[in-house]
Amino acid sequence: MAAAAAALDGGLRVVLVDSGPAPGGQFWRHPPDHARETLPTGDLHHDLRTYRALRAALAAHERTGRLTLLLDHPVWTTARAADGFTVHAVDRSRPPEERAVVLRAPALIVATGAYDRQLPFPGWDLPGVLTVGGIQSLLKGGGVVAGRRVVLGGTGPFLLPVAAALAARGAEVVAVCEAGAPSAWLRHPAPLLRNPAKWAEAAGYAYTLARHRIPVRTRTGIVGAEGEERVAVVRIAALEGGGAPMPGTERRIEADTVGVGWGFVPQLDLLLPLGCDLADAGDGTMAAVVDAGQRTTVPGLYAAGETCGVGGAALALSEGRVAAVSVLTDLSAPGRPGLRPPAAERRAVVRHRAFARALARAHPVPRDWPAWLTDDTTVCRCEEVTAGTVRAARADGSAIDHRQVKQLTRAGMGWCQGRMCGPAVHCLVAARAEPYTPAERLIATPLTLGALADSGEPFTGETPSEPT
Amino acid sequence: MTGAAEETDVPTAPAFTVDGEPLAFVPGQTLAAALVASGRVAWRTTRGGQRPRGVFCGIGVCYDCLVTVDGRRGQRACLVQARAGMAVGTGEGDDD
Numbered sequence: 001m002a003a004a005a006a007a008l009d010g011g012l013r014v015v016l017v018d019s020g021p022a023p024g025g026q027f028w029r030h031p032p033d034h035a036r037e038t039l040p041t042g043d044l045h046h047d048l049r050t051y052r053a054l055r056a057a058l059a060a061h062e063r064t065g066r067l068t069l070l071l072d073h074p075v076w077t078t079a080r081a082a083d084g085f086t087v088h089a090v091d092r093s094r095p096p097e098e099r100a101v102v103l104r105a106p107a108l109i110v111a112t113g114a115y116d117r118q119l120p121f122p123g124w125d126l127p128g129v130l131t132v133g134g135i136q137s138l139l140k141g142g143g144v145v146a147g148r149r150v151v152l153g154g155t156g157p158f159l160l161p162v163a164a165a166l167a168a169r170g171a172e173v174v175a176v177c178e179a180g181a182p183s184a185w186l187r188h189p190a191p192l193l194r195n196p197a198k199w200a201e202a203a204g205y206a207y208t209l210a211r212h213r214i215p216v217r218t219r220t221g222i223v224g225a226e227g228e229e230r231v232a233v234v235r236i237a238a239l240e241g242g243g244a245p246m247p248g249t250e251r252r253i254e255a256d257t258v259g260v261g262w263g264f265v266p267q268l269d270l271l272l273p274l275g276c277d278l279a280d281a282g283d284g285t286m287a288a289v290v291d292a293g294q295r296t297t298v299p300g301l302y303a304a305g306e307t308c309g310v311g312g313a314a315l316a317l318s319e320g321r322v323a324a325v326s327v328l329t330d331l332s333a334p335g336r337p338g339l340r341p342p343a344a345e346r347r348a349v350v351r352h353r354a355f356a357r358a359l360a361r362a363h364p365v366p367r368d369w370p371a372w373l374t375d376d377t378t379v380c381r382c383e384e385v386t387a388g389t390v391r392a393a394r395a396d397g398s399a400i401d402h403r404q405v406k407q408l409t410r411a412g413m414g415w416c417q418g419r420m421c422g423p424a425v426h427c428l429v430a431a432r433a434e435p436y437t438p439a440e441r442l443i444a445t446p447l448t449l450g451a452l453a454d455s456g457e458p459f460t461g462e463t464p465s466e467p468t
Numbered sequence: 469m470t471g472a473a474e475e476t477d478v479p480t481a482p483a484f485t486v487d488g489e490p491l492a493f494v495p496g497q498t499l500a501a502a503l504v505a506s507g508r509v510a511w512r513t514t515r516g517g518q519r520p521r522g523v524f525c526g527i528g529v530c531y532d533c534l535v536t537v538d539g540r541r542g543q544r545a546c547l548v549q550a551r552a553g554m555a556v557g558t559g560e561g562d563d564d
């Protein structure tokens with residue numbers, strides 16, 4: 001949104017393509033506009049002022065005809081063309097109908113965000129166990145509370161807004177289990193001190209959690225879930241320094257819902273086929289390499305937000321604006337962006353990036369997490385491949401990455417194409433220091449053969465289009 | 469929690485059917501949101517272990533929430549906006 005608004009302010013024509021029913025991404029996930037009255041979710045959001053300003057700016061540009069806003073349009077692939085890029089999307093705004101849409105643009109900004117990183121544990125495939133992002137998306141997008149008694153676990157600051165949002169909507173959050181240790185923050189105080197806004201936000205969550213008497217247990221992990229048709233009991237344990245459960249500390253808590261998240265994995269599906277370089281993001285994932293102007297290593301291709309490394313919404317906004325200014329500069333479009341000078345925006349990017357790195361260091365995926373797996377724990381949810389099978393593939397077949405494990409065991413070969421099990425399988429078989437690189441998927445979203453068949457004809461010859 | 473629809477200008481809440489049974493929803497909700505609001509977190513079983521599955525990631529990446537919508541198999545309930553009169557099918561057969 002920020003990139004599109006900045007590019008439009010600078011005089012470009014923009015096509016904004018989003019698979020969601022309303023603009024805003026994951027942070028400002030909203031029900032579709034027609035449901036604003038029936039599904040009020042404003043109380044769950046932060047910095048709505050910025051969101052509303054961006055929506056107003058986009059609406060004004062839509063009226064002048066320079067912005068084409070394509071919602072409910074998942075992009076299934078992108079390709080390089082002689083004079084720029086081809087973007088292949090499906091129009092799903094009138095289900096069950098699907099229509100192929102092909103866009104051409106001289107410049108492309110990809111800001112496809114990220115998804116929750118998951119680590120398996122016994123019982124994690126029971127209904128009632130959700131990703132923390134999934135709980136949040138039900139709340140923000142549908143006004144729905146996933147359960148009554150909830151235990152949250154994993155690592156990272158994202159557990160706190162989800163706990164606060166659940167409490168605000170009447171769920172009982174029995175415990176928040178943070179695998180990390182808060183003292184890790186104190187070892188890297190500088191980037192934190194330079195980001196007072198983040199402290200204010202954290203203080204807000206701390207207040208909400210205290211008011212609802214939600215205990216946050218540090219160095220604690222969810223090591224199991226039990227139940228028949230739905231989770232009924234969560235097992236939690238104190239964790240040793242490396243993350244293995246400490247013997248004798250296990251406790252059983254009754255709960256009907258569990259939310260788990262271990263940070264996020266950048267969504268690189270649209271970038272990988274274009275061949276841009278990736279680099280270690282410092283949190284166990286790979287992200288797009290960009291220069292100070294958010295240019296990837298592919299000419300004409302820009303990336304912003306979590307695709308350049310997970311770092312939060314404020315960073316994504318700044319990066320989006322910087323990317324738009326680069327597009328304007330590179331296409332030498334007329335007019336100037338009516339925004340803060342890029343130098344200030346770039347400083348904001350540097351500051352937020354440093355903050356994100358400090359957070360990643362404070363909330364690593366614990367080295368010894370596989371200690372809570374049993375041989376029959378499901379690792380790949382789609383193909384129902386167990387930890388024992390994956391470990392055997394490493395031992396017998398000397399598989400050293402998740403792609404080889406996939407060939408040997410089918411882990412990662414199902415519907416989700418390894419998005420859920422990939423990072424975990426990677427940890428189980430690869431060298432410790434190596435970050436997870438997602439497999440290249442030719443098709444980012446399933447589509448009907450009919451839609452594929454009529455995708456030959458370009459739909460429009462617009463100037464820069466920006467899937468976000 | 470938004471369980472049943474609270475409509476002021478429409479006398480009855482809109483509904484879709486799940487395996488023939490009507491389920492009310494609030495306009496703007498996805499099929500998954502409406503199912504969860506009604507207390508259901510699982511609506512299909514896996515091919516291998518016959519394990520119950522429902523919504524997990526909520527954003528279209530895990531494919532646990534698959535349903536058949538108006539005869540189209542393999543649809544992700546967390547992405548499809550509920551519409552009045554939609555026929556949603558659950559259970560086995562959505563996993564292949």
Ligand SMILES: Cc1cc2nc3c(=O)[nH]c(=O)nc-3n(C[C@H](O)[C@H](O)[C@H](O)COP(=O)(O)OP(=O)(O)OC[C@H]3O[C@@H](n4cnc5c(N)ncnc54)[C@H](O)[C@@H]3O)c2cc1C
Pocket residue numbers: 017018019020024025026027028073074075076111112113114115116132133134136137158161264267269270304305306307311312313316444445467468527
């Ligand atoms: C489920 C979830 C919930 C989150 N909730 C919060 C929260 O409550 N608070 C918080 O501080 N942070 C939250 N985060 C983190 C937050 O999303 C990021 O910090 C921030 O949104 C990053 O912005 P972005 O623009 O990089 O990506 P996003 O906001 O994720 O935006 C990516 C956009 O790209 C679209 N997209 C992706 N792939 C395609 C495709 N193939 N075709 C078309 N469109 C596509 C998506 O629909 C989305 O609108 C959440 C993350 C996730 C995954």
Ligand code: FES
Pocket residue numbers: 500522523524525526527528529530531532533534544545546547
């Ligand atoms: S819940 Fe993950 S795809 Fe729908």
